[in-house]
Amino acid sequence: MGPRGSQDTNVGLDVIFLKTDFNTIKSKSSKWKPIDRVELESFIGLVIRAGLHRNNYESFNDLWDISQSSPLYRGTMSLQRFRQFLQFLRFDDRQNRDKTDRLSPIRYIFELFIKQLPRHFVPSENLTVDEQLVAFRVDQLSNDVKQGRTITFDRYFTDIKLSEALLDRKMTSIGVVDYRRVFLPNELTVCRKKLFSSWFYFSNSHMLVSYQAKEKKKPIILLSSLHKNAETFDDDKELPCLIHDYNQSKYSVDVIDQCVGTYSVQRISRRWPLIVFYNMIGLAAINSMTLWLSQ
Structure with a gap:
């Protein structure tokens, strides 16, 4: 060095x-x-x-x-x-x-570190973005990502404009939505009596799902530009396929956080x-x- x-x-x-x-x-x-x-x-x-x-x-x-x-x-x-x-x-x-x-x-050495990462490993078609010590805009983090990837991120990043920007670059996305996002229809944020019920909302190339996972709690809301159909699993909890796919991809970040912490x-x-x-x-x-x- x-x-x-x-x-x-x-x-x-x-x-x-x-x-x-x-x-x-x-x-x-x-x-x-x-x-x-x-x-x-x-x-x-x-x-x-x-x-x-x-x-x-x-x-x-x-x-x-x-x-x-x-x-x-x-x-x-x-x-x-x-x-x-x-x-x-x-x-x-x-x-x-x-x-x-x-x-x-620490900008200079941090960017040196970031530039080294894609030289040694080519990611699969699914990527996950999450915040840690320093927050970044997701479009900056995905600058070096090739087309055809799906990016998963948490409520800190999820936004309709960001998702549209990624679509313009031939990348789809999945993310949990913060209730304060202005693009959310109000009816999707309301707590419902029927447990494990799902409400779907479609707009152009995006799909929103509102899932009532717990009693007397606000529903979980996710935004996706990857999913096109209102599909749920045929079981007691009737979990939307979108949430299942999010959990599968988001798990990687949780494992990294656990390793870094342990x-x-x-x-x-x-x-x-x-x-x-x-x-x-x-x-x-x-x-x-x-x-x-x-x-």
Whole structure:
């Protein structure tokens, strides 16, 4: 991970920034030594290992204490060096930061990470989009997606205009609808007495379904540009096929959230760009596992 246009193994200041006043570190530690690729990968490896063994909330002193933890931490790098990484790790140049971009403190490395994903894995015809730490517009997330795909998203994203925009790009979509969306007919949001009843509404290339899943609760509403018929399963709950298909595709995001939460690499920090970086490491680990399993 060298500077752009360079083969140097040192990490460039345009990739991961470290405070430039290295000689005035206020701690009693020695002067800063520039980071190289091996050390960076070692640092990331220790972060992942702590998450894998659910040690991410243990103190660093305990992790580096071979009487309480694995000798791998101390054998990889000193605790002082690890602390230096965390203290001086930066992802942009603060003086040249774009004040209009809320993601600017980590924008560059985040986009590098995103660009790597389609190089290593070709998705199937069904994709799922959900929010996590940072919200994005779905049309931006799907810029590199090929035609003929179906995108599934949650109520945060579902909108008729977005669905129409995806149709123009030859992509269909399925999503749960927030009750506050202005395009919703009022009658579809009303709580009904008949349990497991479904109301369907058709408009041009879209279908809406309102399903009364629970008593005295508002119905579940979904929008689809993929489904064309008012079909339900022939069982006691008479579940609409649209909701069944949504549950099947949305499950993947729930699994990822569970993996990221169970084996979290995040540590407590008041620096939100570092939290985003931790999240990227966790997602990269899951993606690596997916690539390995798909071979």
